[in-house]
Amino acid sequence: MEKETQPEIVSSVLKVFSILEMLSEQKSIGITELSQRIMMSKSTTYRFLQTMKTLGFVFQEGETDKYGLTLKLFEIGAKPLEYLDLISIANKEMLFIAEQTGEAVHLGTLEDNEIIYLHKIDSSYALRMYSRIGRRNPLYSTAIGKVLLSSYNNDEIRTMLENVTFVRHTDKTLENIDLLECEIEKVRQQHYAEDNEEQEAGLRCIATPIYDRFGQIIAGISISLPTIRFKEENLPHLVKLLQHSSQRISQQLGYYHYPKINL
Template sequence: MEKETQPEAVSSVLKVFGIIEALAEQKDIGITDLAQRLMMSKSTTYRFLQTMKTLGFVSQEGETDKYGLTLKLFEIGAKSLEYVDLITLANKEMSVIAKQTNETLHLGMLEGNEIIYLHKIDSNYSLRMHSRIGRRNPLYSTAIGKVLLSDYESDEIHKILQDVVFVKHTDKTLENVAQLEQELDRVRVQHYAEDNEEQEPGLRCIAAPVYNRFGKIIAGISISLPTIRFKEEQLPELVRLLQTAGRNVSEQLGFHDYPVSN
């Protein structure tokens, strides 16, 4: 199919990737050479390069017309590989907990202003949490969501949640950012979070963090069980299991200073 018959958006994507491939083949290149190589006008090439420069994918050598790729594409690729490893590593640890408890385990991470479930191991009980991989849930009413938010400063939390409406899923659901921040103070001290029937009536969830090699919380591992099967004296052991899993995954990702509850 000829380029001129392509929709404008598709044509633009092809041009962007053409520029990326050309810059990947040559460390730095001028607009004239790049435009000739891609059979684009200099003005169009310049416009694309400036946009890519603004987004951080391209750098310019001073005031010259020489351009090159930054490390941003490498960073994105590295994150993608890290998450593939994350699911594999987490599955091993989650399976250990599942065998000991027969309860539902989730792996979730931050996506915008929600959590998204990357992996799940179902409970063997008929009465269990119903969810699916790829499902999203609020940050403010879930154990994993609180774990993820605990890694951010107050101004960052307000920015993440600026468009979020605090829906009262149950009578126990937190009602605003101020209440949530009080809860997050406890999460930071104890290094785990709880959802005590805040998302669904009759459901209790506990979560522990997973860190990347830079000490940034990138995910949470949680266990979910009905309140009729939960006894308060179980909490320390469930926390220990989750933090052990979180520590083991974090160490495999390069982080060796995992905090645990006292």
């Protein structure tokens, strides 16, 4: 069944991109002219345009038969550029933190219902955590994940994680959404998050949020270190180090009201 429908699916995709390319060459165009240029029947062209209009990629000029592109494609295409800008800006601060601590520093953001690592600076120590750019981890058991969740209300968090199974990676992993909500409330109040051996035994992580120009948390940076090198009395220093770097990154992204952390 799949083999029979596949050519039709591929053909439809080609038709959609043909329409998009033609619409990109001018502000608007009528169905008749468009169908002639892409060598497609007028009725078929109309059906595609109406679907694309419903999805928000195409606009129709009033009651005429002229159509044009909206900015939705631009919006989608610009998202990877935001990550490139974020990585470029964050890199300097992450290098600074790594130089000050010798520990691994990560930059992560939200992707579906997981955290994905966008950038990392390795620890200078021989004993270090395993991680890689592009790796995904759960939101509920990571410091960056908790920071990202803190920008959502509890109902939104429950919806986001409704199909997520709380796997106990260690005996300290949060077991359910109720425990996570309590933890996230704490994160909202203190403006930083911790992973106390919840994702990996013997590993501590601390993370702070990065805001975009609209005041939305779009990412987090974290310090990760083995428990044998972690001292509780050093926590305020590590948090402030992260907070100051996150504040500078947020300012470069256009946000100037970074919350103060009282430790």
